[in-house]
Amino acid sequence: MLHGRAGEQAHIDRILAQARTGQSGTLVLRGPAGIGKSALLDYAAGRAEGMRVLRGAGVESEATLPFAALHLLLRPGLDRIHALPAAQADALSGALGLGDIAPESRFLVGLATLSLLAEVAGDGSLLCLIDDAQWFDQASMDALVFAARRLEAEGVAMIFAARAGLGAAGLPELRLRGLDDAAAAALLPADLAPQVRERLIEESDGNPLALIELPAALTAEQRAGRLSPVGAMPVAERVQEAFQAQIAALPEPARAALLIAAADGTGELQTLVDAGASLHGLEAAERSRLIEIRGTVVGFRHPLIRAVAYQSAPVTLRLAVHRALADALTRSAAANAADRRAWHLAAATLGPDEDVARELEQTAERARTRGGHAAIAAAYERAAELAADPVRRSGRLAAAALAASDAGLIGRAAALADSATPDTDDPDMIAALIQVRAHREFELGTPHAAGRIILDNVHRVAVHSVERATWLLVEAIRCSWFAGDGRLAEEAAASLHALPEIGSPLISGALGLTRLLSGDIGGGITSMGAAGDGDALAGLGVPGRTFAASLCLPLGRPDLCEEITGGVVADCRNSGMIGWLAFALEDHGLAQGLLCRYGEATVSLNAGLRLATDLGHEHRVSHLTCVLAWVLAHQGDVGECRAKAEEGVARADGRGLAPAAVIGRWALGLLELGLGRPAAALEQLEAISPTGIAVLSAADQVEAAIRSGRPERAKEPLARYLAWARHVGQPSSDAIAQRCRALVGEGETHFAHAVHLHEEGAQPYEQARTQLAYGEWLRRARRRADARAQLRGALEIFDRLGAKLWAERARAELRATGDVPAAPREAGDPLSVLTAQERHIVRLAADGASNRDIAAQLFLSPRTVGYHLYKAFPKLGITSRAQLAAIANRSG
Numbered sequence: 001m002l003h004g005r006a007g008e009q010a011h012i013d014r015i016l017a018q019a020r021t022g023q024s025g026t027l028v029l030r031g032p033a034g035i036g037k038s039a040l041l042d043y044a045a046g047r048a049e050g051m052r053v054l055r056g057a058g059v060e061s062e063a064t065l066p067f068a069a070l071h072l073l074l075r076p077g078l079d080r081i082h083a084l085p086a087a088q089a090d091a092l093s094g095a096l097g098l099g100d101i102a103p104e105s106r107f108l109v110g111l112a113t114l115s116l117l118a119e120v121a122g123d124g125s126l127l128c129l130i131d132d133a134q135w136f137d138q139a140s141m142d143a144l145v146f147a148a149r150r151l152e153a154e155g156v157a158m159i160f161a162a163r164a165g166l167g168a169a170g171l172p173e174l175r176l177r178g179l180d181d182a183a184a185a186a187l188l189p190a191d192l193a194p195q196v197r198e199r200l201i202e203e204s205d206g207n208p209l210a211l212i213e214l215p216a217a218l219t220a221e222q223r224a225g226r227l228s229p230v231g232a233m234p235v236a237e238r239v240q241e242a243f244q245a246q247i248a249a250l251p252e253p254a255r256a257a258l259l260i261a262a263a264d265g266t267g268e269l270q271t272l273v274d275a276g277a278s279l280h281g282l283e284a285a286e287r288s289r290l291i292e293i294r295g296t297v298v299g300f301r302h303p304l305i306r307a308v309a310y311q312s313a314p315v316t317l318r319l320a321v322h323r324a325l326a327d328a329l330t331r332s333a334a335a336n337a338a339d340r341r342a343w344h345l346a347a348a349t350l351g352p353d354e355d356v357a358r359e360l361e362q363t364a365e366r367a368r369t370r371g372g373h374a375a376i377a378a379a380y381e382r383a384a385e386l387a388a389d390p391v392r393r394s395g396r397l398a399a400a401a402l403a404a405s406d407a408g409l410i411g412r413a414a415a416l417a418d419s420a421t422p423d424t425d426d427p428d429m430i431a432a433l434i435q436v437r438a439h440r441e442f443e444l445g446t447p448h449a450a451g452r453i454i455l456d457n458v459h460r461v462a463v464h465s466v467e468r469a470t471w472l473l474v475e476a477i478r479c480s481w482f483a484g485d486g487r488l489a490e491e492a493a494a495s496l497h498a499l500p501e502i503g504s505p506l507i508s509g510a511l512g513l514t515r516l517l518s519g520d521i522g523g524g525i526t527s528m529g530a531a532g533d534g535d536a537l538a539g540l541g542v543p544g545r546t547f548a549a550s551l552c553l554p555l556g557r558p559d560l561c562e563e564i565t566g567g568v569v570a571d572c573r574n575s576g577m578i579g580w581l582a583f584a585l586e587d588h589g590l591a592q593g594l595l596c597r598y599g600e601a602t603v604s605l606n607a608g609l610r611l612a613t614d615l616g617h618e619h620r621v622s623h624l625t626c627v628l629a630w631v632l633a634h635q636g637d638v639g640e641c642r643a644k645a646e647e648g649v650a651r652a653d654g655r656g657l658a659p660a661a662v663i664g665r666w667a668l669g670l671l672e673l674g675l676g677r678p679a680a681a682l683e684q685l686e687a688i689s690p691t692g693i694a695v696l697s698a699a700d701q702v703e704a705a706i707r708s709g710r711p712e713r714a715k716e717p718l719a720r721y722l723a724w725a726r727h728v729g730q731p732s733s734d735a736i737a738q739r740c741r742a743l744v745g746e747g748e749t750h751f752a753h754a755v756h757l758h759e760e761g762a763q764p765y766e767q768a769r770t771q772l773a774y775g776e777w778l779r780r781a782r783r784r785a786d787a788r789a790q791l792r793g794a795l796e797i798f799d800r801l802g803a804k805l806w807a808e809r810a811r812a813e814l815r816a817t818g819d820v821p822a823a824p825r826e827a828g829d830p831l832s833v834l835t836a837q838e839r840h841i842v843r844l845a846a847d848g849a850s851n852r853d854i855a856a857q858l859f860l861s862p863r864t865v866g867y868h869l870y871k872a873f874p875k876l877g878i879t880s881r882a883q884l885a886a887i888a889n890r891s892g
Contacts, residue, residue: 002039003208004183008174012044015157019051019125022867024151028133028168029161031176033304034209034239037161040176041129044159048127051157052077052120055128058135059265060306065339066367066375067095070113070140073130077120084119085852088112095139097335107614109139110146111859117147118154118861125155133162137375145171146614150860153867170613178206187211209302213242243308246288255309257281258290262310263321263347266340267298274328275321322348339363342379352388360386361396364403376403381416394420398429401436410616414440427464434461434472442479443619446656451479451488458495466499470507473499477510478547482619484658484689486517505530506544509551516554517691521720525727528555542568542580549587554693556728558594559762561587569604573857582611582620586627590663593631596765596801601631603840607858619660622651626664633670634765636804641671659693666697673700674805678707690716695724702740703773714744732761739770742777751777755790768797772810784817795821802832831876831887838872841865846884 002009008029015025029037045053056073078098081089092112093099120126130136130144145168148158160168179187184201188211192200196218204210247255257277264272273279282298285291290309292299300306310318322344329341342359349356364379380400387393397420404413417436420429434457442450454476462469473496480489493514496507512528531551540548545568552561565588572581585608592601605628612620626648632641649664651657665684672681682704688694698721705714718740725737735757742750751774758767775790791814798807811821831839837858844854851862851869858865873879876887 002036002043003186004179004206005036005040005043008040008176009043011174012040012159013047015159016044016047016051016125016127019127019155019157022125022153022155022863024154024156024158026148026151026158026171027160028166028171028173029159029176030164030166030173032163032207034207034213034302035176035178036208037176038131038302039208041131041159041161044127044157045129051125051127052122053127053129054117054120056130058130058132059267060135062265063135063137064343064375064378065137065336066139067097067109067137067143068140068336069136070109070143071096073128073140073144074113074116077116080116080119084112084115085856088115088856092116095143107142107146107611110143111856113143114147114150114154114859114861115855117151117156117158118863121155121863126157128156128158130158130160133160133168134164134166139375141167149610149614150864152860152864154861154863178204179208179211180206184208184211189215207239209304210239210242213239216242216246239304240308243290243305244312246290247305247309247312250284250288250290251281253278253281254284254288255281255313258285258309259313259317260321260325261291261298261300262306263318263344264325265306268332268334269293269296269298271325271328271332271334272298274331275324319348319350339366343382346382346386349386353386354388357383357386357396364399368403376400377412377416384419390421391426395426395429398432398436402432405436405439410440410443425464427461427468430457430460431465431468431472434458435475438475438479442482443617447479447482447619448485448488448656451476451483451485451492454479455488455491455495462499467502470496470499470502474507474510474547477513481513481517481692482659483656484517484692486514486519486691489514489517506540506547509548512551513554513692516693516695519691521695521723522727525555525724531555537564542571542584546580546583546587549584549591553587553590553594554695556724556730556733558591562591562595565591582608582615582617582624584608585611586620586624589624589631590627593627593634595762596634598631598635598802599836599839602628602836603858605631606836610859618651619655619657622648622655622657623660623663626652626660626667630663630667630670633667633674635802636671636674636806638671638675638805641667645671658689662688662692662694662697666700669697669700669704671805673704673707674803674809676809678704682708682710682713685717686713690720695720698724699736699740703743706743711744714740718744730761731757732763732766735761735770736766739766739773743773748777764797765801765803768794768801768803768806768810771797772806772813775810776813779813779817788814788817788819791817791819792821833875834872838868838875841868842872842876842884842887845869845881846887 011027015027018025029040031037045055054073054076056069058069062068074096078096081092084092088108088111090099091108095109117126117128133141136144148168149170151158160166160171178184181201184204184206185197187208188197188200192215200211200214204214247258250258257272260272260275260277261267264275272282282291282293286293289301290305292301326341326344326348329337329344342356342363345356346360360379360383364376364383367375367379377400380396380403384393384396384400387396397416401413401416401420404416413436417433420433434454438450438453441453454472458469458472458476461472473492476492477489480486480492493511496511509528509531512524512526515527516524528551531548537545537548545564549561549564549568552558552564565584568584569581569588572584585604589601589604589608592604605624609621609624609628612624625644629641629645629648632644645664645667649661652660652664665688669681669684672678672684682701685697685701685704688697698717701717702714702721705711705717721740722737725733735754738750738754738757742748742754751770754770755774758770761767771790771794775787775794778787778790791810795807795810795814798810814821831842834842840858841854844857851865854860854865855862878884878887
């Protein structure tokens with residue numbers, strides 16, 4: 001029976017009830033040792049009648065073994081792994097050591113975990129209990145948190161119990177406090193003297209474990225109140241002293257067995273016996289209620305007992321026990337025996353030992369085949385500590401730093417890189433250390449500082465490897481672009497010119513970015529022109545194609561950017577390169593927005609934002625937030641656009657992210673234009689630095705200046721946009737340039753020419769903006785019939801695109817001509833009743849994709865996809881999947 005936890009029990013009951021109706025839920029129980037987290041998990045398990053239950057607990061000694069905890073948790077459900085899509089099944093099998101194919105990404109393992117939980121739930125419900133989550137290995141925790149954040153309609157309840165330090169941002173939490181006096185009193189024995197009861201309640205701070213264990217450690221005199229029962233010390237120390245007293249009272253064989261079990265941590269009875277634990281000693285410890293023996297598994301009744309058993313032993317005994325366990329594991333047939341042996345040898349080693357270091361290196365490489373980047377980092381870091389040779393030590397630290405960076409542990413990666421000696425001639429090691437330090441600065445500092453790190457150190461690479469130095473300098477230019485720092489870019493470009501050419505269009509593309517930052521629009525566009533060429537893209541990997549796609553935007557080719565990033569997104573999803581997926585989704589969403597596919601853009605950007613948040617890529621979060629605000633500005637979502645734009649701009653300004661700030665302020669300027677407030681729009685648009693990607697917003701700045709009665713402030717952005725449009729030579733940009741010339745009063749011919757050019761372009765939103773401006777001009781010229789033709793065309797496009805603010809302006813203009821505008825065409829769009837997520841799923845289903853295919857693309861479970869289709873069908877007035885294609889075609 002639980003005392004004083006009625007609120008927490010009710011919360012758990014609600015989650016279980018929801019799971020039984022098909023709605024998933026998660027909960028993180030946080031609190032110090034002994035506060036009752038495990039008891040609440042036991043309560044949940046007891047209330048899970050009719051549900052399948054998976055339960056796992058973290059073990060501190062296995063925190064360096066990748067996916068060890070996930071394997072123990074999922075083991076009862078692994079018979080369903082064959083039901084997963086092939087790529088997911090292979091990834092999860094490889095991660096858990098059940099297959100030969102190494103997972104390409106920890107996030108693909110996370111998606112497979114989500115799918116497997118849904119499979120195990122089946123048509124019913126599933127309760128997944130994770131105890132001592134703070135001791136789960138990082139790879140397992142990544143997979144479980146990834147799955148937990150995406151649970152929707154699988155009927156899965158997932159409850160974590162953890163102390164401080166668990167990274168589970170975004171999951172709902174309950175922080176457990178101490179029990180109130182009444183509940184605390186109910187846990188104390190009845191034979192305690194009143195003053196002893198009061199003192200224990202006061203000193204325990206309501207910690208249930210302290211309330212249970214401390215009375216057992218009291219002498220008869222203390223229980224009667226004749227001596228002070230406790231001293232003034234923290235609860236954890238008092239509880240540890242109580243356990244220490246129980247351990248000290250045991251016979252020596254029992255204490256030795258407890259120490260061996262504590263040092264091992266896995267509880268394998270055979271391994272403990274092989275290492276010297278006697279069965280009589282284990283039985284004595286079990287009689288004292290310190291451990292439990294179930295079959296061939298030994299478990300501590302509470303994690304603090306294990307900690308006390310280990311920490312209270314002399315260091316000489318601890319070292320000897322680790323050596324004994326290493327010897328025992330030499331004879332073990334367990335799959336992870338070699339890794340556990342290496343770590344026990346490392347724990348038993350005080351000074352440099354190259355043999356043990358090599359075993360840890362082998363452990364790291366085995367972890368690499370399973371995608372356990374955090375485990376790779378830990379093994380290489382410990383191997384470095386055991387190295388006597390400083391060069392070998394630095395090489396291992398560099399490997400640890402790269403693995404930590406891949407695991408998203410940016411701060412730790414930088415610390416490891418800083419620990420490596422600079423005295424090395426290995427270009428691979430030098431380049432790796434530079435990359436890690438620059439990445440850390442880019443994500444946690446500023447892009448300017450990241451570029452500076454590369455430029456200050458690249459000469460050490462250049463003397464050994466021209467190719468590596470070249471790509472580092474290209475990265476420095478990209479950092480300069482993100483910082484909006486032309487001088488830094490020019491310094492990197494000068495160093496690049498000083499190196500022998502290696503012949504890549506990406507290098508000329510980077511040099512083009514430098515010229516754009518300096519204001520040389522023509523030179524920049526010319527230099528970047530070859531980057532989007534099909535032959536140039538052949539043979540490039542995901543990073544190269546992602547960079548090439550980003551160059552297509554200042555080239556005025558959103559269509560080509562969308563095509564390239566579409567391929568990159570597919571490749572990333574198929575191969576599990578999730579880190580690059582967040583980058584690709586940003587440019588993919590921006591390109592879709594420029595092509596006026598706002599629903600698809602919103603889905604892409606939201607998916608990228610969730611991934612960037614999961615990865616801890618703060619800079620990418622800023623960029624995606626600003627681009628999402630820009631899309632919302634086109635749709636006229638005033639509140640959400642303004643909130644996201646202001647948030648994104650504040651983050652971008654704080655980190656020196658120039659392109660993100662440009663897009664965020666552009667979003668605010670567009671929003672104000674749509675609201676009919678040109679002066680406010682001009683204020684936002686003029687706050688944008690006029691170099692780099694800012695040229696894309698110059699046309700809106702021209703319109704804001706003209707409409708606010710400040711034509712003199714349209715001169716500079718007009719010249720800048722005309723120069724850019726002339727060099728990119730695209731129909732849409734040429735049409736917008738003609739519209740700008742018409743707005744500044746250069747004559748009706750430019751309006752007519754702009755309308756004609758838009759027919760060849762692929763940006764209907766800009767076409768409608770031109771027709772609206774032309775219609776307004778015609779109405780003021782009292783040519784009402786001609787005005788109506790343009791305004792009706794504009795209104796039809798705005799309604800179709802869902803650009804609500806601009807559609808209302810077109811309606812108002814039409815009414816001013818004496819026309820009665822039609823009802824919004826969106827009302828006739830059968831898919832307009834759906835959410836963005838439902839709309840995207842319906843379109844994929846209409847194209848013939850199965851629920852599993854859709855789930856893999858959108859990082860959802862198949863049951864959640866089915867749930868969204870289940871909600872969409874009645875909204876669309878259909879009853880079968882076969883009817884979707886016709887509905888989607890009518891939607892256009």
